[in-house]
Amino acid sequence: MGVIRRENDWRLEKKEDGVYLITYKKEPKEKIITNDYSSDAILNEREDLTIPVTEVNEFSDVKQIFNTKNTNKKDTNLITESNNYEDDTDIPPAAIILSGFIGTYLIYQSGLNYTSYLFLIGSFLIVLSFIVIGLSYHIYRTKGIDEMFEFLFKTEEETNNTTNNDNKKSKTPPAPQKLKDKIYFERANQNCEWCEKRTDSPEIHHIKPRSEQGPNTETNLICLCPGCHSKSDKGGISRTKLNSKVKRQIKNENI
Numbered sequence: 001m002g003v004i005r006r007e008n009d010w011r012l013e014k015k016e017d018g019v020y021l022i023t024y025k026k027e028p029k030e031k032i033i034t035n036d037y038s039s040d041a042i043l044n045e046r047e048d049l050t051i052p053v054t055e056v057n058e059f060s061d062v063k064q065i066f067n068t069k070n071t072n073k074k075d076t077n078l079i080t081e082s083n084n085y086e087d088d089t090d091i092p093p094a095a096i097i098l099s100g101f102i103g104t105y106l107i108y109q110s111g112l113n114y115t116s117y118l119f120l121i122g123s124f125l126i127v128l129s130f131i132v133i134g135l136s137y138h139i140y141r142t143k144g145i146d147e148m149f150e151f152l153f154k155t156e157e158e159t160n161n162t163t164n165n166d167n168k169k170s171k172t173p174p175a176p177q178k179l180k181d182k183i184y185f186e187r188a189n190q191n192c193e194w195c196e197k198r199t200d201s202p203e204i205h206h207i208k209p210r211s212e213q214g215p216n217t218e219t220n221l222i223c224l225c226p227g228c229h230s231k232s233d234k235g236g237i238s239r240t241k242l243n244s245k246v247k248r249q250i251k252n253e254n255i
Helices: 059-087 095-109 117-143 144-151 158-170 176-186 226-233 239-254
Strands: 003-009 010-016 017-023 027-033 053-055 203-206 223-224
Touching: 003 059, 010 059, 017 059, 017 144, 027 059, 053 239, 095 117, 095 144, 117 144, 176 223, 176 239, 203 226, 223 226
Parallel strands: 027 053
Antiparallel strands: 003 010, 010 017, 017 027, 203 223
């Protein structure tokens, strides 16, 4: 008698012939009775009211119930962990700025006693709010007011969802070789269309990038030498200037 099967924290124990006990972390979960069991006048295992009792024909049925039990427990743990994760919520940076007012109130309540825990907590909240204000101002100066508001009022989860959705957008495939050859030989006349110097290593550049679904059209493609292409990729040549250059090239080609 004793443990005859185990799976992680689950145990299948044999109490006596025809009587089996399923436990989880040593806690009884179910008693299983097979046809091999014979009750006596004093104790009948079938009448146990402390845990569920299941009657089956043979030991193979006991093993099947045990396997089902420990498998279901694993699934339940996974679901619980997933739900706990999804319940975690973020707060937008704007709420951190508001916490600065709470910090001011806590400092006031501390009587300006810098050794008080209220003073320390209040000071931390105020410093944190000033950091967010500084970041917001930097975003405003470099990217504009719309980006600043997006930073202030978007939670991390929303930002991740936006990024994931953007990543799911299809990327424009490379331009067909036939179209590249047409631009290089006919429109560009084997020259870089930006610096207008001869190039034997032409690189066809998407003015609106492929990652932003920039199309494979003559108006969105420009033939560049490797140097100008690298400069364009780094933002050294603006899209507006490249677009103007292509429009002039197309116009001259049609004259």
